Amino acid sequence: MIILKNITKTYANGFQAIKPLNFEIKQGDIMGIIGYSGAGKSTLVRLINKLESPTTGEIIIDGVNILRLKESALQKARQKIGMIFQHFNLLDSRNVFGNVAFALEIAKWKKTDIKMRVMELLELVGLQDKADFYPNQLSGGQKQRIAIARALANHPKILLCDEATSALDTKTTQSILQLLKDIQKKLGLTIVMITHQIEVVRSICNSMCVMSNGEIVEEGRVEQIFANPKHEVTKELISFLPALSQEEILQKSHKSAYKISFVGEYIHEPLIAEIIKKFNVDVNILAGNIEALATAEVGHLIVDFGDDLEARERAIKYLRSKGLIVESLQDLVINKVAQIQDSMLGD
Template sequence: MMIQLRNITKIYPNGFEAIKSLNLSVQKGDIMGIIGYSGAGKSTLIRLINRLESPSTGDIFVDGIDMVNLKEHALQKMRQKIGMIFQHFNLLASRNVFGNVAFGLEIAKWKKRDIAARVEELLDLVGLSDKANFYPEQLSGGQKQRVAIARALANYPQILLCDEATSALDTKTTKSILGLIADIQQKLGLTIVLITHQMEVVREICNKMCVMSNGEIVERGNVEQVFAIPKHAVTQELLSFLPALSSEEILKQNNKEVYKILFVGRYIHDPLISEVIKKFHININILAGNIEALSTTKIGHLFVSFSGEEYRVKEAIHYLEQKGLIVEKI
């Protein structure tokens, strides 16, 4: 087991109980998503793993090492095995990209030529080889987070902790950063613990997940199990806010031609799909769909694939269009 927390509690001097008798195991190579609303205790939990916070009671083991009883020097050494990236990047404004990535290596007393080689390797890994001399103010949010990821990987860590690493980014940049993290995990065999309040982040790259509420883990398991049969009310609520899959994600998951059907207004509750199947003797496989309630009406999006004789499929699409639906091949 790469990370193991046993009977952990965290009570602050003012009496606030941030973590309540919590147990957590993360296996080597897992991408563990820990999700919950603000105040659930997620950030406290991740800071306990690398001992930026000390537990009030309980045991913390990282790669078999007892983190709670380590002396300061040994703790600093262990922290070099644990990279961490943050929501707001935490870059040094006075240092360029090269200097920010090199910072941890300088503290670890690496030789200058070794630092230069390692920084060059890391910038290539995160796709920023041409930005070595840029300063943080010259970078986009996504580029800043790529610098932060390179910095977190500098000392060859075995574990990467991500504290709301994408919540300050737009949707497109978030997907790019999550793709980079997943790619790095595959290449380097990292164990990743990812704190988020965005269920789509868990869906995108995690294989295991925990749901936190009021300092406790209220649900845990493989991502597909929790998504399929959410048991706790908090999990069910978080899943209800999950955005629909994008066209790109649906195409990625299917090797057939995919069509997007747009329903507006009065057609949204009509059984048009079953009607078309019977009328034109074709099959329609529903891949994804959702209904959005606007202030004036409702819009339904349905992603489907058709199968059957080509002329019948064309007739079916034409029929749907005559009914006022928009049918678009994607």
């Protein structure tokens, strides 16, 4: 879907924002590009839709090198790439309907088609009753929902999100991430999340790359990197994740969370990616860690397998057949409570 080959970006003052890099984002992926301020994340996303041109390299989207497109063809290609930003970028002079309609007006849609499409999008983001409201009448979360609706107006295949949740509180961030996840599942979008928040990557992404000083220092499946981070920047970012208790995780995951324990060779095997592909199960990584013991490495992942009970059971059966320990978090918490009660009675 998106392939970057030998991309660099050097500005006129000699500053090299992007050093030579190659990477690929597959169709249907939710890719998290994470790093500290100045790592090159935002420059990279601006290169993907050619808001800026790279100094060298190729950017191939859907099999087409967009750097070779003439302006008219480039504008048409950009209609298939939606973008949302940290500060929403809504037009204060237009109401909600007008903000979403704006992209369609530029694309010269018919008025009747615009009305139908806008109302369809407002329903998708849960704000169909806010069509006549103006941006100053909306909360931050509602503004971002409108920005998402606008970004989806032209039926894009790709959605670029540049720090889309950075201006939101924790609760609103989670609601926006869940909305994006639902939309991706419904529309089959490829989503690129530019963020400095490791919680965002954990909550929504299935793939990730870590940037530092204009370079990609680590990339791969989220579950593999979280279980066994290699680069110091990655380790530091993951260390910022708040440690959730099993009870908190269970509360957040609607009782479909499981703890997977694995030893030695399986730490380096992409088993989660394998079951996602093999059983079409919706896996969300909630927590993970790896411990180096004297004799072996032991890893733990806490995952939410989603609402498809049949797919969940098949995936769990497969993991257990590989020798992994898969335990219901609900059962673990119940047993823990029972043990505490027993000890109190014993006292």
